[in-house]
Amino acid sequence: MFADFFIKRPVFSSVCALIILLLGAISIPTLPTARLPEIAPPQVQVTTTYVGASAEIVEDTVTTVLERQINGVEGMKYMESASSNDGQSTIIATFDPSRNKDIAAVDVQNRVSIATPQLPEQVRQIGVTVNKQSNNILLALGLYSENDEYDSIFLSNYADLYIVDALKRINGVSEARIFGERRYAMRLWLDPNKLASRNLTAQDVVDALQEQNLQVGAGQIGQPPTVDGQEFQLDLRAIGRLTEVSEFDDMVI
Template sequence: MARFFINRPIVAMVISILLVIIGVVAMVQLPVALYPNIAPPEILLTARYPGADAVTLEQSVATPIEQQMSGVDKMLYMYSLNQAAGSQMQLRVDFDVTTDPSVDQVLTNLRYTQAASQLPPDVVNQGVTVIKSVTSPLGLFALYSPKGTYDSLFLANYAYVNINDPMTRVPGIGQVLIFGASQYAIRLWINPDTLAKLDITVNEIASALQAQNTVNPAGQLGGDPVPHGQEFTYTVLAQGRLASVADFENVVVRARPDGALVRVKDVARVELGAQNYIRRGRLNGQPAAIVAVYQLPGS
């Protein structure tokens, strides 16, 4: 057989070329399922505790959740990161490579619900997210104002409103993160001297805002049962959540014995700003919002 190919080199070359072509075609058509997953599924749990430092986050948030998370089915290991900047705790739980990420997410969420009663109320009110984690973004792009007309706060909120949700609904996209600035928020810059003179605490202001910034369903007029001849039903609309700086300024904090009202604007300066100021986005020296797109694990 060897002498046959030695005496006929053209035949040997043709067979070699055919083998290479067949191999390339087979490689392209190879099912993806034949490539094993080598990275273990990871679930990311994020909690926020406004005003807390890293030690407080570790003791009051991370520890109770980690205690409940220990022993979850087919978990390999977990680790947490507590950040004073932003008062945020991130817990990453890694599972066996053979597990289903969707099942791992459900198991992680169930363990979190067991720890929820041990967490500070502010953490529960802020909300805790449990998502499938990916290590690096699939792609990044930036929104910027060429003439500097808009700042990074406006651009980031534009991305939150017009880009975040539509891109998250795209098949294969697991998460969209926006860097550069946070979302809009009403900020109260409190005057401590005025609070001391009026003997008012910050908790009183927070309680007044929570009590007066609510949705108030007022019912309807002319609903069943009604007298004969009633043909119309009218929905009663009451003032709902506060929507402007002026609305927040006029929130009543306390009524004094002489009948005078102490409002928020009497003890604080109210403005429309950002939730936090720990991030700034820039592109070529211009304010920008950076949008990071992450692939859905398993897609």
């Protein structure tokens, strides 16, 4: 009987249906819809590099020092670390899902700051990086030259200059890295026998490079305050970093 009333009055039924539809559309934004909770626990990654050190040395002098300070930070569930023979130290701290990832990163950064004075000088110069990110790879992109005009070094530097920074600016992207990264550089191969015969070490060569391969500002001539009659102000330019193989050959160690 109830259905017959609406069947015999199609116009009235259509109006009622439209009213119900409009009321539903209006009430949707005000409904107490429950949101799905965070399933993946937040992770904070700590990375640094000890150039020239073996995995054992990195573990003893860098990774262990950082782990001791990071351990016990509020809300942390567990921590994992890795030290590699290329001098890389990586620590991943996993927190409870209820923990705010921004606050967790700040807490880890504070612990890292406490441990920094205990790290080797070379590590402190490079710095320790703290990022809110998962160690899992979300997407991998391949960069190549169709006609083999550009080599891997050029492509790696192109990606570093024009692609990586653009990817990092995308909302939700924490880190973008170049696998197999290669940079334009002057590489020096040392003869250990000749170094030993002159009572030198690899660190002596590094110290000489840092002292003689500098980029400095030479200053100005005629910069105020000056004497009366001074009309010109000249910028001085000095030879900067070494760029040729012959210049490195002439270095004094």
